[in-house]
Amino acid sequence: MSEIKIRHLTKRFEAEGHTLTALDDVNLTIGSGSIYGIIGMSGAGKSTLVRSINYLEKPTEGSVFIDDTDLAELSPKELRKKRANIGMIFQGFNLLEQKNVIDNVTLPLKIAGTSKKEAREKARALLRTVGLEDKERAYPSRLSGGQKQRVAIARALATDPQILLCDEATSALDPQTSKSILDLLKEINTRLGITIVVITHQMSVVTEICDRVAIVENGRIVEEGSVDEIFTSPKTDAARELISGKKDSFSPVDRFDTGNVVRIVFSENSAFEPVIANTILKFNTPINILKADTRNVNGQAKGEMLLGLPEDEDLRIAIMEYIKERGLSVTEVKDHA
Amino acid sequence: MLEQKAIIMLLEGIRDTLYMTLVSTLIGYVIGLPMGIVLNLTRPDGLKPNRIIYRILDFICNIIRSVPFLILLILLIPFTRAVVGQSYGSSATIVPLVICAAPYIARVVEASLNEVDAGVIEAAKAMGASNIQIIFRVLLVEAKTSLMAGATITTGILLGYSAMSGTVGGGGLGDIAVRYGYYRWQTDIMIVTVVLLIVIFQIIQNLGSKITAFFDHRKK
Structure with missing residues (x-):
């Protein structure tokens, strides 16, 4: 102590x-x-x-x-x-x-x-x-x-x-x-x-x-x-890199990166609502799931997803807002190469 | 075969050779071991780097080791006489043997201690160990078998050097070989002394290796 x-x-x-x-x-x-x-x-x-x-x-x-x-x-x-x-x-x-x-x-x-x-x-x-x-x-x-x-x-x-x-x-x-x-x-x-x-x-x-x-x-x-x-x-980029793995290892972000990729993180409590499904239904637009993972953070289950969102910027922002309102954290994944 | 007188002489030769070899190794370590420890401590990446002390010891070691033993033997005659009272016989030979052995031992010890894993030393420092505690509880413990192997090699070398001192009346088997084999052409005695030296060397080397292996816990 x-x-x-x-x-x-x-x-x-x-x-x-x-x-x-x-x-x-x-x-x-x-x-x-x-x-x-x-x-x-x-x-x-x-x-x-x-x-x-x-x-x-x-x-x-x-x-x-x-x-x-x-x-x-x-x-x-x-x-x-x-x-x-x-x-x-x-x-x-x-x-x-x-x-x-x-x-x-x-x-x-x-x-x-x-x-x-x-x-x-x-x-x-x-x-x-x-x-x-x-x-x-x-x-x-x-x-x-x-x-x-x-x-x-x-x-x-x-x-x-x-x-x-x-x-x-x-x-x-x-x-x-x-x-x-x-x-x-x-x-x-x-x-x-x-x-x-x-x-x-x-x-x-x-x-x-x-x-x-x-x-x-x-x-x-x-x-x-x-x-x-x-x-x-x-x-920071350093933090993102440590969480998502090194640049040189296989990363879907690098392969599929179209500038429209977001990372969402959800915890146990928000996992009950089918947020992604609801988003697709609400906006009537396909969302591409590039990566999904769960991790143990301090004894809590944390889910992590990389989503490929549509090209249209207005729609994209609306989707991100919608997901945020559901209590999930959303960050845009920049091409950090 | 050899007459009884010659056998007694050879037995005394064995005794004198063992006496010179073992006593000079022992005294050599009394001087060389601390010297080797100080060399290891004061080297640039040692526990207590000290350029001056390291340079001085380094210089002394190199100077003595660069003089061939036979020349050192003759060079040291006045010193030997001052210490022992005479310059011939087995006790007198111990003086140049020790002076030749100490710097050699210091180097062997230094090398053994350098081999100790730096991580273990760091762990000891993190425990709050003082340098003295690191020397006795970590360095010498971890280098134990390497030190034993070094001592075995040193003893073997001193056995050879003790025989070499026979040329200037050093006593022991080497002395017998020179006096009988060289000056009197008694080849049989010379061959016997050579065989005896080989046997003694083998015993030292095998015993040393066995003891070293017994105490080594790294690979068992």
Whole structure:
């Protein structure tokens, strides 16, 4: 239960004479006890951003506050103590290969100076939490990817942190395993009230567990808001691209784009009325359904459709108005190629 | 076959060779291991980059390693005499062996530590580990088997160098081979010492590999 405040954070890397700005005046407030998603394409700066939260990357300018403590004002020793209060898990798990499961989980406790007996008891309890109590003596090389990430989660929780940072924690896992890890994170958040920061490039991860999301592009936050809000009515191209998939992957928008394509989003409550059918009947004009999908956004079923509307502009606007009146969100899909 | 005197001499030779090899490896590690750790820490992408310290250690390692052992052996005679009191015999040979081995060990250790996955080090930092804790709880633990393999190779090399010191009265099997095989033309003794050296080398190498494999949990 800790609040994270990021103010005017800028990070520049000097490399061979030229400067790379990884983060450019980032401002974020991550509420205590929330699951906060930071999403962006690779190279957007999200990894640097998450590493600034525990000061593995020191900002060039700006500050990071954790519960109103400015990390810049801490001595190296105080900073290390603070870090013990911030757990972190990684895409590559980063377990010690030469240590078995229980010794991996007790490592942060040994670093914190906890007695061996106490550390073991704690580790066993955590292994039960992540469902690996029978793997205590196994070495990481014997575990599957999902099991390794579970060990890493147990290790990250060993020091009872208030914050858990997840850096692409499910990106190396298959969809089912990824889902089970996300469920575990959600459960941990509910049960322990830990603030969880999730870095990812997959919208599905965000819609699965996050409350709020920030979209990072070229080192800047281009959009921020509740997941529901951003999924329903994305304002920036970056957000739209993350929701509908990459440009280079097969996208009906690119193939059928006639400039008349709209994206509509409906939630569970509006799904009772046959809006599309009614629209067709009312306007007596065909509507082409280019894509239809449902997604789980924060436990709510959200439907998404791409519709090809008629050429006639007046008719098109009338249709969009009609759909909007039915409580559905409508956005024109621009050709963003 | 060989007379009893020669057998006793060869047994003493084995004892002296093992003594020189093992003691110089041990002392070599006492100096080389911390040196290797410091090299790894102070390198540009290390835990505590320090250009000056790195450059100095790097320079010392390169200088000593670029002098052929036989020349180092002769060059160090006055120093050896000052330390041990004499410049011949197996105890005296340990001095140049250690001086030759330490920078070599430092390099082997540095290379082993460099192999440790940067992600694991980052994870330890994120846990709030200090550099000392990272060295002892992560770097040395993860590099354990690589360090063991390095120690095995080092011991084998020092076995060879200890034999080379025989040319300047270093004692051990090499000394016997030079004195009997070279100066007195007693080929039989020379062949026996060579066979013994081969056997000892094989034992060291196999034992080292077995121990290393036993402690390696990465692929089991």
